[in-house]
Structure formats: structure tokens, C-alpha cells
Amino acid sequence: MSWTRKLLRVDLSKGTCTSEPLNMEWAAHYLGQRGLASKYLSEEVDPTCDPLGPENKLIMATGPLTGTMASTGGRYSVITKGPLTGAIACSNSGGFFGAELKFAGWDMIIFEGKSDKPVYLLIQDDRAELRDAAHLWGKTAWETDDIIHATHQDPQMRVACIGRTAENGCLYAAVMNDKHRAAGRSGVGTVMASKHIKAVAVRGTQGVGNVDDAGAFTQATNDGKAVLAENAVTGQGLPAYGTQVLMNVINGVGGLPARNMRDVGFEGAENISAEAMAEPRKSDGKPNLTTNGACFGCTIACGRISTVDPTHFSVKDKPQYQGASGGLEYEAAWALGADTGVDDLDALTYVNFLCNEDGMDPISFGATVAAAMELFEEGVITTEQTGGVDLTFGNAEAFVAITEQMCQGGAFSEDLGMGSKRLTEKYGNPDLSMSVKGQEFPAYDPRGIQGIGLNYATSNRGACHLRGYTIASEVLGIPVKTELNDTDGKPELVKAFQDATALVDSSGLCIFTTFAWGMDNIAPQIDAACEGDWSVENCLEVGERIWNMERLFNEAAGFTADDDKLPKRLLQEAIKDGPTKGQVNRLGEMLPKYYEVRGWTPDGKIPDETRKRLSL
Ligand code: SF4
Numbered sequence: 001m002s003w004t005r006k007l008l009r010v011d012l013s014k015g016t017c018t019s020e021p022l023n024m025e026w027a028a029h030y031l032g033q034r035g036l037a038s039k040y041l042s043e044e045v046d047p048t049c050d051p052l053g054p055e056n057k058l059i060m061a062t063g064p065l066t067g068t069m070a071s072t073g074g075r076y077s078v079i080t081k082g083p084l085t086g087a088i089a090c091s092n093s094g095g096f097f098g099a100e101l102k103f104a105g106w107d108m109i110i111f112e113g114k115s116d117k118p119v120y121l122l123i124q125d126d127r128a129e130l131r132d133a134a135h136l137w138g139k140t141a142w143e144t145d146d147i148i149h150a151t152h153q154d155p156q157m158r159v160a161c162i163g164r165t166a167e168n169g170c171l172y173a174a175v176m177n178d179k180h181r182a183a184g185r186s187g188v189g190t191v192m193a194s195k196h197i198k199a200v201a202v203r204g205t206q207g208v209g210n211v212d213d214a215g216a217f218t219q220a221t222n223d224g225k226a227v228l229a230e231n232a233v234t235g236q237g238l239p240a241y242g243t244q245v246l247m248n249v250i251n252g253v254g255g256l257p258a259r260n261m262r263d264v265g266f267e268g269a270e271n272i273s274a275e276a277m278a279e280p281r282k283s284d285g286k287p288n289l290t291t292n293g294a295c296f297g298c299t300i301a302c303g304r305i306s307t308v309d310p311t312h313f314s315v316k317d318k319p320q321y322q323g324a325s326g327g328l329e330y331e332a333a334w335a336l337g338a339d340t341g342v343d344d345l346d347a348l349t350y351v352n353f354l355c356n357e358d359g360m361d362p363i364s365f366g367a368t369v370a371a372a373m374e375l376f377e378e379g380v381i382t383t384e385q386t387g388g389v390d391l392t393f394g395n396a397e398a399f400v401a402i403t404e405q406m407c408q409g410g411a412f413s414e415d416l417g418m419g420s421k422r423l424t425e426k427y428g429n430p431d432l433s434m435s436v437k438g439q440e441f442p443a444y445d446p447r448g449i450q451g452i453g454l455n456y457a458t459s460n461r462g463a464c465h466l467r468g469y470t471i472a473s474e475v476l477g478i479p480v481k482t483e484l485n486d487t488d489g490k491p492e493l494v495k496a497f498q499d500a501t502a503l504v505d506s507s508g509l510c511i512f513t514t515f516a517w518g519m520d521n522i523a524p525q526i527d528a529a530c531e532g533d534w535s536v537e538n539c540l541e542v543g544e545r546i547w548n549m550e551r552l553f554n555e556a557a558g559f560t561a562d563d564d565k566l567p568k569r570l571l572q573e574a575i576k577d578g579p580t581k582g583q584v585n586r587l588g589e590m591l592p593k594y595y596e597v598r599g600w601t602p603d604g605k606i607p608d609e610t611r612k613r614l615s616l
Contacts (some may be wrong), residue, residue: 002064002211002529008128011194013113017128022107023559028532034090035506035546037079038501039314051083052194054114055329063508064530067102067208070221072510074296076098082186084171084419085438085462086286088553090348091188094295094503100158104204120199133198141176141359148201161199163359168409170417172364180326184361186461215526224298224521231516240290240301244274254580255448258338259393260370261434264445265578268343273331276345283311289471290324312346314400327352334443335366357408367440371432380427387432431568437462446570448580449474451490454590457564460550468497487586491594503543533587538600546612548606561604564597
């Protein structure tokens with residue numbers, strides 16, 4: 001079965017927890033996790049609602065392979081209408097929480113309404129109840145995790161929770177689980193805070209039940225693990241260097257933006273790279289990187305576990321931050337580092353700890369600070385707004401100070417918590433927000449790499465590399481090499497990556513498997529686990545259906561083709577030097593063709609015939 005066939009509906013206004021059957025007809029059309037939960041959201045939530053109002057819902061969902069023996073099968077997602085963008089939001093996380101939820105007998109939790117006081121949800125197998133969380137409100141995510149464990153005296157309990165930034169209204173707050181894993185993007189943690197849910201604590205002892213065809217599943221998952229082990233990226237590169245292996249690679253090809261994407265190419269990239277993380281430091285001879293780590297069931301183990309130099313200014317008087325914790329991963333290292341011009345590895349590692357401890361998306365946070373730094377440089381923002389902090393590009397002390405201020409709810413935290421779009425609008429310079437649909441860019445410059453620009457512009461949750469990682473093809477040559485500056489063929493490439501990603505995000509697997517796996521490795525695992533037809537063709541059609549369903553939600557929320565755009569800077573300000581010198585993004589050459597290959601109208605709408613073809 002691989003499904004528990006049960007979802008938990010939590011009505012926060014009434015304080016009730018109710019079990020109901022999972023809609024298996026929808027599961028046949030949308031698989032699980034991102035796809036199935038987005039279907040529930042589309043059916044149950046008015047897309048025009050206030051994301052932080054009681055009418056919005058928050059869904060935590062597993063996929064059919066979550067908790068199974070499939071490699072990386074430990075993922076879950078948080079789905080809601082996002083407050084940063086107003087668009088549909090789905091943030092995916094690893095760790096152990098998702099598998100534990102499945103072991104407790106639940107495929108999904110739907111939170112609706114709003115509690116009139118802080119609560120946490122306690123799930124112990126079939127029993128689920130809301131408990132008072134007054135003593136947890138105002139605590140960091142790490143403190144919350146510790147207090148819940150101390151209360152229930154069960155080391156195997158898994159906790160997903162929010163930190164103080166979510167409570168303070170930061171629009172890009174994350175849901176943290178297992179302390180350093182995050183459903184990080186689009187402000188899903190802010191929605192959780194708006195409902196007064198501090199945490200979900202889960203302990204399950206029921207296993208995941210039987211998959212549909214145990215023999216075929218064992219074969220398919222073993223075959224998949226062998227492919228991962230033999231592949232240079234998943235078998236060697238990611239375990240040894242993590243995603244941080246990309247820092248020097250992307251800088252080398254002319255695709256690494258810096259200083260609020262004003263520049264491309266960062267002179268400090270080597271100082272904050274995977275290679276630098278492995279070098280012994282002067283003070284104690286130990287490297288920043290302690291070891292790698294793995295989420296539930298993962299045979300790749302890309303996670304980074306690091307320490308800050310105990311003599312570094314950021315932690316020397318703070319012993320609680322001198323131990324090992326999660327990070328740095330590439331996207332965080334870029335947003336916190338190159339985008340702010342800071343190349344102090346220890347400062348970035350510490351700031352990343354704080355992002356995890358208080359639950360905020362390091363990409364949106366770093367990019368919003370970068371926008372504030374440009375406003376500061378222009379003299380639009382001064383130390384009057386920043387609480388005395390000299391917010392110049394490259395100033396590590398200032399960055400540490402502003403991050404601590406952000407976590408503690410200090411003077412400038414309300415402005416930074418708006419995200420770069422609202423911040424730059426407030427200060428009269430909206431063109432300085434490097435975002436799409438209000439969500440900040442990750443670590444690849446669309447001027448240097450054309451296809452990723454089209455992906456950002458059309459991403460259903462705002463700028464995001466994890467909706468369609470064309471970098472695999474454009475930079476790494478996976479599955480085939482396409483040229484960085486070509487626009488021909490990029491609409492087809494973007495669509496293929498977006499649809500395949502939607503399927504993987506709905507399965508319980510990690511997207512990093514796709515450095516080695518194609519759909520012909522993934523489909524047999526799903527097919528053996530689930531009843532029904534999960535051929536390669538059907539998997540791809542389900543991915544396309546999910547993408548179009550999300551687009552329909554956004555359309556009903558008021559988004560149009562005018563929102564499929566990039567900031568002026570990326571279309572008009574050519575790269576000043578390096579291997580991609582002179583380039584801008586040529587979105588106008590790609591977008592009409594993209595609409596065509598998607599079967600949409602020239603103004604980006606989904607016509608009846610495409611809806612019919614996809615059974616929408
Ligand atoms: S590849 Fe990395 S992020 Fe993905 S499941 Fe494994 S450890 Fe977690």
C-alpha cells in the first residue's frame with residue numbers, strides 16, 4: 001500500500017483533531033506530498049484569501065515513498081498559500097520528521113482555522129491532541145525542540161516547529177524540523193505562527209505497512225541505490241563537498257551573482273567554498289566542516305555539519321554556538337555571503353546557525369539584507385533605520401549584528417522581515433528587489449545562464465531553483481549539456497525540469513537524486529510501491545498536471561502573465577566582466593515559446609483543451 005490512507009484534520013478554532021480517509025482517487029491523479037496536498041489546498045481554500053487569515057490552511061504532507069527503504073525516502077512538504085508572494089507555496093524538507101509522521105499512521109495533516117492561544121500538536125501513533133504552548137511561545141526553534149523532548153522524555157520523538165522570526169511576522173519564516181532541516185521558502189512558518197501553532201511533535205511505531213509489490217520494490221530501490229553510489233555527483237561529490245561544491249564551479253562559469261546581483265563573479269568565493277570549509281584553521285587546526293550528515297534513509301548524505309572557530313568574534317563569548325550544527329549549504333552560503341559581499345566563512349556559518357535556530361529562510365534573508373545594503377549605499381537607508389549598524393556590503397560585523405537584531409526582534413527587523421520587494425517599495429526603489437512574485441532569487445544569475453532565468457520567471461512559488469533546476473543541464477551537463485547563453489531549446493528544457501520536479505516532490509524522494517536518476521529510475525520505485533499505473537509516461541503527465549494545477553491556483557489568486565517577469569537589472573544591465581561579460585537575460589525570446597510548449601495561450605492562460613488533456 002505505502003499509504004496509511006489516513007489524514008489528520010486539525011480544526012484549530014474548535015480545538016479538534018479528526019481522522020478521515022485519504023482521497024485515493026486524487027492520489028491516483030496527483031500522487032502525494034506536493035501534488036496531493038496542493039489538490040486539497042485548491043479544493044478547500046479560496047485562492048484570494050489573506051494568507052495569514054484563518055481561511056488559509058496549512059498542510060504537512062508525506063509522499064508514498066516517505067518512510068520506506070527507498071534512498072532519500074524521508075521527505076515531507078508544507079503546503080499553503082504563501083504570505084511572501086500570495087501564490088501557492090510548497091516547501092520541502094528532509095530530516096526525520098516526515099518518516100516519523102508516516103510511522104505514526106498519517107499521510108497528511110491539514111490545519112484549518114486559528115487557535116486563540118499558542119498550541120502544539122502532539123501525535124503518538126493514532127492519538128492526536130492539541131496541547132497548550134504558552135510556555136513555548138517566544139522560544140527559539142532549538143529551545144522549543146529541547147523543551148518538547150524534555151517534557152515527553154522520548155528521544156525518538158520528532159519535532160517540527162517555528163522560531164521567533166515567525167512569531168514576529170517575518171514573511172519568509174521557515175518550519176524547522178530536527179533542528180537544522182527546514183521547509184524553508186515562501187514563509188510557510190509565518191502561516192504556522194498566524195494560526196498559533198508553535199510545534200508538531202510526533203512519535204510513531206507502526207511502520208509504513210506493505211508496499212504494493214514487495215519483491216519489485218526491493219529490486220527497484222536496490223537498483224536505484226547502486227546508480228546513486230556509482231554516480232560521480234551523488235556517490236562522491238555531494239557526500240564529500242555537499243552542495244557547496246558549486247561555489248567555485250558557478251563562479252568559474254560566470255554565473256555567481258554578488259552584491260544584490262549588481263555584479264556577477266565574487267572575488268571572495270574561494271574563501272566561503274567547500275574547499276575552504278575543509279581546510280584546517282589557524283586557531284585550533286580543525287576545519288570548519290566536522291562531518292557530513294544524512295536525512296532518513298538517504299544513501300547520498302550531502303548534509304554539512306560544521307563549527308565556527310571558537311576564537312571568532314561572532315561566537316567567542318557565546319559557548320552555546322561553539323559546537324557543531326548544520327550548514328553551510330550552497331544556496332545559504334551564496335545568499336548570506338556573495339550576495340552581501342561577506343566572505344568571512346565563520347561569520348556566515350554563525351549567521352546560518354541563527355537562521356536555523358530562529359527559523360528563517362537564509363536565501364530570502366540574505367537577499368533582503370543585500371537589497372538593504374544597496375539602499376544603505378545609496379543613502380536611502382541610514383543608521384537611523386538600522387539601529388546604528390553600518391550596513392555596507394562586505395561588513396561581516398554588521399551582518400552578524402543585523403542578524404542577531406532580526407532574531408531578537410530589534411529595530412530594523414520589521415523592515416527586513418518584509419522581504420526585499422516590500423522593503424524596496426517602502427523606500428522608493430522597487431527595482432532594487434531581486435525577486436519574482438516577491439520571492440528572492442537563489443544563487444544562479446539569469447544573465448549568465450539563460451534557462452534558469454525562464455524557470456525563475458515562471459516558477460509557481462516565485463524565484464526558485466528547486467522548481468526546475470536547469471543548472472543540471474546548463475552547467476553540469478545532466479542529463480545533456482546545453483549552452484549557458486543559448487535560448488533555443490530552453491523553453492522545452494524548463495518545462496521538462498519543472499514537470500519532473502513536481503513529480504519527484506510528490507513522491508517522498510529528494511530532488512538531489514536526479515543528479516543520477518532519470519524518470520526511468522524513479523517510476524519503477526513508485527510503481528512497485530503504489531497500486532495503479534506509475535509508468536514513466538504517467539509520472540511525467542502527473543508532474544505536468546501538478547504544475548498546471550498550481551498555475552490555476554495562482555491565476556485564481558490574481559496572478560497573470562505580467563507576473564512571469566524578471567527584475568529590470570537582469571534584463572538591461574549587462575554583466576560587466578568575466579566569462580559571461582556583456583550578457584543580459586533574454587526572457588522575451590523564451591517566454592512565448594514556453595507558453596506554446598505548455599499548451600497555454602499567448603497570454604499565459606491555460607485553455608480548456610489543455611485542462612481537458614490533463615484532466616484538470
Ligand atoms: S541528498 Fe542531502 S538533502 Fe537529500 S535526503 Fe540526502 S542528505 Fe537529505
